[in-house]
Amino acid sequence: MEAMDWLDEEEEMVAVNAALLVLQYKSREYWIHPINERRHEFGKYHVLWPEISNDDNRCKMYIRMTMKEFEVLYNLLETKLRKQNTNFREAISPEERLLLSLRYLATGISCKSLGFEFCTGFSTVGEIVKECCEAIWRTLQPIYMPQPDQKHWKQIARQVQENWRFPHCIGALDGKHVQIQCPNNAGSAYFNYKGTHSIVLLALVDANYKFTWIDVGNYGRNSDGGIFETSLLGQWFASNKIDVSTDKPLTPTGQVGDEAFPLKRYLMRPFSRNN
Template sequence: MTPQQFEDVFVKIESDINKESTNYRESITARQRLAICLRFLATGDSYSTISFSYRVGKSTVSKIVKETCDAIWRRLQPIYMSEPTTDDWENIEKGFSERWNFPNCFGALDGKHVVITAPPASGSTYYNYKGTFSIVLLALVDDKYCFSVIDAGGYGSNSDGGLFKSSALGKKLQNDTLGLPNDKPLPDAPELGSMLYALVADEAFPLTTHTMRPVPVRGLNDEDRIYNYRLLYARRISENAFGILASRWRMYHWKIPLSPENLDSVVRATCVLHNMLQSQNQQSYSQAVNENEPTPNSILRNLSHRGCHATNDALVRNKYKTYFSSAAGAVAWQREYGFGRAN
């Protein structure tokens, strides 16, 4: 974060975090409060270390971080992570179609486990499949590595698919109240009929008419492999966004010793700050377009053998498979390395 970006945040939240001095004690300035909060987010240093650095009490640091993160979310969320409108979804779809070659896509969905110290008397509530304790940050990411919608605070023991189903995003998508644009045909393929807007996700999420996931790797044919390659080429946007988030806010590199309630505020603040920085550093995503290109073999290794019991929902996926293998929807790089050849 540059000095100018620090000032931009400070101006927006100063009135929320400013404290009045008394006859007995001079208050910690709003500017120093923001600096303390950003120091914790950017380094992951313990409250004890930060308290020594700034010569304030450990409990004071804890209170400052919570209050400042709440203020950051309250003031910046309407600007940098407002609820997407129909026009916003159309712009995101255009970006996914042009940059990532996946039309009618309104986002990449994924979950990130934020590792925490086991909360007292929590049992296995926060214990995840990786053998750590965590809360889950569920995020829908747009074509420019920004978070369109987030849901922070899910129990680490829950599956990503279960959290998505119970989230506000999942419920709106299921009830058709998300404000998505009207169905439209895939580019240059009117014969396939109108297609719903869909998001791309990994095998942790169920296959639905609005959620496209990979085909299980067992028994893949030519169309299946091309579809998987194209889907993961688009879906990696969510993984890259989490990588950028963690590289900017290094608190994600360590086990965070905060209560889940306080951590929710911290996670939301880092996400909206991430969006602010992405919007002001447009080259962050354009330079990354050709970096970390997924190879066919790496994609196959990352896919599981878990099947899917969807029936009607698979019809939408089958249309994508047909389209990606047709002259209208194919791109040159999808057959590199012999990936398009059947085994």
């Protein structure tokens, strides 16, 4: 009996300490900041967006797309972005979540600034942008950037031949350094040859500059050629697993890249400028 009493006292102390921690936390922070509770009065989605959405030019300046394009994208993503209301708070609508994310992608503005604009918690903005970007990729990638097959590669090669007079080419390959603030404890991993910190977007595009394949997220210190070699597409080409035609005259067989890439059977690069 004494042992049971001792356990009850210990459990009671744990409960008391937990309650004190909760009270201490709530004394420092709001569950919802008073400003954010008035999102319907001050937030740009509720105040400014109804006016912008009626003007296509302003809409394109604000989110880089027309209202018609926004509606098409919204209809594709609505169910994926919808959240349930709870007893504690009203969920942010799918349309507002999409607008906030597109505003972030269109401007590169910080999550804190967007939080002030939309009267939303700063960490909530980051979660919304991440979830929305993932939903956009999962929904649109199979439609607009599916894995090309042999028929698709041949079509690209014909367009490159017609538009650019470059034969046997199924795409142009290059890397883009997306500048970032150096993450904590990252050392020189993201430091690139331009003297900034970045992650690399490596992309293959067709004759009309449209992406057919991308690799994003590599360290800025890595070269385009090194990233391509270790990428899924580079490994496919190196092991002949890519679905293109076999080598023969007047048949598309490879890609073009700049001097950052090695010369391969399936990759043409310009002559060196050294001599």
